Amino acid sequence: MRFLLPLLLALPCAANATEITFAVTHQPPYMIEETKSGIFVDLITEIFSAAGQTAKPVFLPNRRAFASFExxxxxxxxxxxxxKAKESCRTENYANYQPTLVALKKNNYSLKTLDGLQGQRVGAFLGAKDYFVPDYPEYPGAVAKARDYREEADITRISKLLLNDRIDIGILDWRLFLWTAKAESQGNLYAVRDIERHPYFATAWVGAQFWNTAHCEAFNKGLAILKSNGRYDAINQKYSDDVLGGM
Structure with missing residues (x-):
């Protein structure tokens, strides 16, 4: 019996292996609540899996996601x-957003600088002004010269307004625009093929944030594995195909 005791004591630990929880918010194609999938979700779960750990997404509204982490x-x-999380650690960059300017081709805008926003009807994602100020200090002054400037929490609304010629320029992530335009393709005056992308902003890379440094170390290890075995590129390609399919 004494030889079995160490084994018996170890069994509960194996059965209750720690599950790493991470907060996300519904934002297709990056995070899709219905299927518990998306570019970011798939990457994070597979990264931890490659490092021998289990990770579980917890879907929450945007502000609650950050508050729950804090x-x-x-x-x-x-x-x-x-x-509010100064004792936490940040992983290596694993994914990115593609903030951009989008407009109808028929308007033939030159948007090489933000001066092109002057006199136009502009719609941006909620929090855009605060987000861009650190890297683009000219942003507040530029949007102040727009004929109308609005920030919307619902990216779908910006897409609908743009595709129905009710705003002139949209400021949003390119993949989010493509996804919402595809999902809400019926009844619009224009289609995605009528849209021109003006990539003024730099690609925004992101790293995950964790309280436990061991989680950050495991994440970085798993990320390197996914990049070396081709899964990293495959996940990104899968959602690119999903977004562009049928357009």
């Missing part, structure tokens, strides 16, 4: 820009 109700969050 209050340590979850182990991590897909990215973090706040100042």
């Amino acid at each position: 209050e340590k109700k979850v182990d991590g969050v897909l990215y973090y820009f706040g100042d």
